[in-house]
Amino acid sequence: MADVLIEAQTLIVSDEAQARTLECIAVRDEAPGVKTFRLRDPHADGARRFAPGQAMLLTLDIDGVRHDRTFSIASSPVERDVLELTIKAQADGIVTRWLHDRLSPGTRIDARYPLGRFTLDVANAAPLAFVSAGSGASPLMSMLRTLAHSQPDADVAWLHSARNAADILFADELAALQSRMPNLKVIVWLSAPAPGWFGLRGRIARGTLWAVAPDFGRRTVYCCGPAGFMQSIRQIHAAEGARRAAFHIEHFGPAPVEASQHDVAPSPDAVYHATLGDKRFDVRAGETLLAAATRQQVVIPCGCASGLCGTCKVRRVSGVVSMQHAGGLSAAEEAQGVILACSSRPSTDVEIAFR
Template identity: 60%
Template sequence: MADDLDDIDALEAPFPDTPDAPMDRILECVAVRCESPDVKTFVLRDTARDAPRFAAGQSMLLTLDIDGERVDRTFSIASAPSTVAGDKALELTLKRQPAGRVTRWLHDELSPGMHVRSRYPLGVFRLDAMPQGPLALVSAGSGASPLMSMLRTLARHAPKQDVAWFHAARRVEDILFADEIATLQARMPKLQASVTLSLPGPGWFGLRGRVSRRLIAAAMPDFFTREVYCCGPTSFMDDVRRIHAADGARHARFHVEHFGAPTVSTSPADRAASDADTDTRFDVTLGDKHFTARAGETVLMAASRQQVVISCGCASGICGTCKLHKRSGAVEMHHQGGLSPHDEAKGFILACSSRPLSDLVLDF
């Protein structure tokens, strides 16, 4: 990737177009790069002539067949969207997780020439307009991937943008994109980069420790003035958000990416409402399955609790994998772009993002 940036000033061009609606696609693996002993970058090419456009920061759903079982997982796209006609390559930079069935399979099995099913672009965590002020890209672990897509996009189209890159990792060998960040710093005059390690080894003279207000202030004294894009574990993002808010920054300028089960509110008002509705139950019929949902529980939570299987890729309202058709009943639904307005109008819901307000009849 860094080789494409030798003449950064010559790459300035109009900012990439806004993304298309999610589409089901077949991708071919055309290359695999080893970034570290447990991190690989998979270069994928869309086999369709009309490959959809995506925005920096967005993600894709991969549908894999692992030991005869369909498995869906959502991953952030690390490459920058291209404005070059015919350029249909996408990159996923993935760490092999010892307990992660999908990342282990990808590292061990996915090789050039193989094809995988996908759905993209997904998600509302994206940089799809020229920034109007200074940015902070804050990540932990593999959360650096969508932010790298943003940084690569800025390097191509706005190399004079004021950007502060802050990354948290455990050890030196866990730092992602270190060489490329150094290369970009030489070409982007207003790019400042900081890394903190929670388990620094001998010879590390940079920041150390878990993310804190002190560390953020040392790395970015003007953090509260910056629009923030943050990705990492939920606890990490919550800590960074609190630090940003504590310094008087506006809440609307803080963007997060999150894959996983939605966070249940613990505000006093919500706890009181939940306690009052402890005995409330809604009957849910899904095809030939029947289960009950507690007040405040999503359809997916209720189904999982009662061993009713609903395919799910992200559990965050991004990927659209858990789309169901609502034949009757009412729900409260808050998703993150995983369902189009057209599908909503036709009565579809996302199980991960919908809380029953009455008895429901659903089908796949």
């Protein structure tokens, strides 16, 4: 969400995400190994839409095995019944490879959305910086497309890091948007540029960032990319004297929970016992219930593993856990004792149950 929790103004998180069956209506190549899938939601009229920056959970049956994966929505909610996912195929990714090889126009897939608190506060008129690396540009593109429609005069610095020129996501669209958005500034760093590249190269560093965006510390930042990248950008933003509340990040995958001043740190040698039905497993100090269960071959279904999608919901029967999630539970569910296994760390022995 190093401190990489999802932090952003919550616009649409009070209601639960809704299950949908989406139909693929188009596929286009975005960059080498990256495709954009255009999906139609036939029940979108009258349904709750998403906020720019939010995500959706896809549930796929691949060779008889269920797979749940969370992806950011790249399109703007302005499009009434259409959504786009821009996805990079991972070499060892079962789901992303299936999507690239099998998802084609006419194919239907199960989904649930909207998910997450990483959302653009459209009422905030402060200058913005959208900072991304690789496919982290997807949720930020949803935000930029929304601003292009509703606030074309918005002051936005688009800062993106890619490996080479061919890997720059949305390059043509960004060029077109600059003609419609007079205050949009696009800046790109390449880590391994080919000969003939005369732009910025290497990693985004404070000195270079200050040279191209000297007001970076005064901008509200939305950042998405690898954990180390986001932490580096946060440190630069803070070093420029910026407020922590003006920095928002998106993160998929396990993330450490910030300790509250009221938390009592467990002994590093502590081991707690967790019970799930007829299964019993050990949980190490600071370990999540999901991580401990997975380590000991106890199956708890999961999707994003970062407190976002809500797939790993279980009911706490007894015991004490600390939990900090990213919007995967409603307040009503928390009041009923529902927890997320991926975001819950026990401080006593616990008993949990599937809902």
